[in-house]
Amino acid sequence: xxxxxxxxxxxxxxxxxxxxxxxxxxxxLVVDNKIAADFDPVTEADREAERAIVSLIQTEFxxxxxxxxxxxxxxxxxxxWVIDPIDGTRLFxxxxxxxxxxxxxxxxxxxxxxxxxxxYIGENFWTVGEGAFLEGPGGQSxxxxxxxxxxxxxxxxxxxxxxxAGKAKERFEALEAEVQLTRFxxxxxxxxxxxxxxxxxxxxAGLKPYDIVALIPLIEQAGGIITxxxxxxxxxxxxxxxxxTPKLHSQVLEILNR
Numbered sequence: 001x002x003x004x005x006x007x008x009x010x011x012x013x014x015x016x017x018x019x020x021x022x023x024x025x026x027x028x029l030v031v032d033n034k035i036a037a038d039f040d041p042v043t044e045a046d047r048e049a050e051r052a053i054v055s056l057i058q059t060e061f062x063x064x065x066x067x068x069x070x071x072x073x074x075x076x077x078x079x080x081w082v083i084d085p086i087d088g089t090r091l092f093x094x095x096x097x098x099x100x101x102x103x104x105x106x107x108x109x110x111x112x113x114x115x116x117x118x119x120y121i122g123e124n125f126w127t128v129g130e131g132a133f134l135e136g137p138g139g140q141s142x143x144x145x146x147x148x149x150x151x152x153x154x155x156x157x158x159x160x161x162x163x164x165a166g167k168a169k170e171r172f173e174a175l176e177a178e179v180q181l182t183r184f185x186x187x188x189x190x191x192x193x194x195x196x197x198x199x200x201x202x203x204x205a206g207l208k209p210y211d212i213v214a215l216i217p218l219i220e221q222a223g224g225i226i227t228x229x230x231x232x233x234x235x236x237x238x239x240x241x242x243x244x245t246p247k248l249h250s251q252v253l254e255i256l257n258r
Contacts, residue, residue, distance in 0.1 A: 026095045082105070112217060155198070200244045202240075226242040227241060
């Protein structure tokens, strides 16, 4: 049995999640908070979508390990699924359709396949290791990063500038001063836009594996580069930088690591 899932299976997982998320989107929801000292929301939509994804994986690949944001770790295998049923729950509860369902698979710790599904818009960004693609209302297209040449022409995204403090804040502001445009609050959708050639730099601090694993192969198969700030692979999360070109990636690392 192949260790890499098919496009059809990724889409089955995304559809199962959408069956739980879409009926609850822009509806009245009970929102629970996972962190008493802050606000880390979770809803019934998050939990039921993860249950639906896990059920299908366990039926199709019972030997595979699974890590989900809401229900943690299942099993121990060289093949491992990493799931965020709703990446961008704050966007979800605000009625903004820039959240996504992230489903990725690693083999021996390296991300091999992934899908970022935005079912309200009807977009699926996906890869099974041979190119990355967008399927949506306009049909299918191959994803490819763009090359704007320099920081002066680049678009930078991060979810929230308030995640940076002290020296990190100074370095982020130095980076922001070098680029043409900065946008905030897009979560996983920003990484999809980088793979699609609309954004050039995505930087996020303190990511968990389920925030990033599905997006790593999308960025790489679209021609981009994605690492931690120390230049390591990003499957374990942390402070993660994605850039459209090696030149931009190197320039941003230099600024952020000063």
